[in-house]
Amino acid sequence: MALFFLVIYFIVIATVIEIHVILFRLTDLKLEVSRFQVISLMTGTGFTTGESELILGHPIRRKLAIFLISFGAVSLAVIISSISNFLSSNMNTKEVIYIAGGAILILGLLKLPFIQKTLSKLFTYRLKRNVEIGDLPIRDVFLTEEEDDLLNLHIYKESSLASKSINQVITEHDQLEFVVLFIKRGEMKIRTNLYDTKIQEGDQILLFGNEKVMNENFKNDINIMEEQLDKQIHVPIDEHSVNNKKSP
Known part of the structure; x- marks a missing residue:
């Protein structure tokens, strides 16, 4: 009886996983990402990716996600309890069968x-009505089309934009499909006269627009x-200490 109970309960778990994979997909999350994250949430492993x-x-x-985390914790307790009472004859699987059927x-x-x-429209409606745009991830605000892209362009002294304006x-x-959102200069963000401001070495320019257009126009930079x-990634860790030892 206990073994039958566990089989039914695992069917419930598998069904709950598939239900939430579908629900996550209806919020525009990719299938492979949805499945991994649903299993991660339920088991408490891998969700920190x-x-x-x-x-x-x-x-x-x-x-x-809140439901999945809670359900996963309860499921673990149920499975442990079922195994510990494997030889018990008092286990009632009737309710579990009803849950599995539901x-x-x-x-x-x-x-x-x-x-x-219908659910996809409902989710979209609730987002538009109840959620401030600032609460949404960048992907849902800016990257709504396949060709959309955000580019954080770092400027160096060799860059064609260095000491020049856009x-x-x-x-x-x-006339091109991109806009400058702001220029970051140290701790300061420049938001006015963006196209006439002379770009300095060390600046970061945040651009939004068509990925192909930006790649073509800022190819050199x-x-x-x-x-x-x-180069920064592949600089040996001890290079600085070696240079210091060589200096008088």
Whole structure:
């Protein structure tokens, strides 16, 4: 009886996982990410990956995550209790069978295209009505189309933009599919006269627009940034100490 109870309960767990995979997908989360994060939340393992920010930064996904974490904790307790009472004849599986049937029924309904379309619209409506745009992750605010991209461009002395303004380097920028959001200079953020401001070495320019357009127009500066960042990553850790030892 206890073994039958465990089998039924594992069916409930598998069904709950599939239900939440579908719900996460309806919030525009990719299938492979949804499945991994659902299992991670339920088991309490692996959720600290970078992809977890996609869950934490989305209000509807956060609510689903709270249920999964709670359900996972309860499930572990139930499984341990079931194993410890494996030889007990007092275990009642009737309620668990009802729960399993209900979960399977919900999963079947969620697989219907009409239900998925309705829930997707409901989630979108609730986001627009109840959530401030500042609470949404960058991906949901800016990167709504496949060609959209955010570029944080670091400026070095070799960059074509160094000591020049964007107007001087790209004369017809207003006809192109990108905008400058701000220029970061140390602790200061410049938000006015962005296209006429002379760019200095060490500045960071945050750009938003069509990925292909930005890659074409800032190709030289992007290549220099990637080369410089690559050099920083591969500098030997003891190089500085070696140079200090050689100096008188």
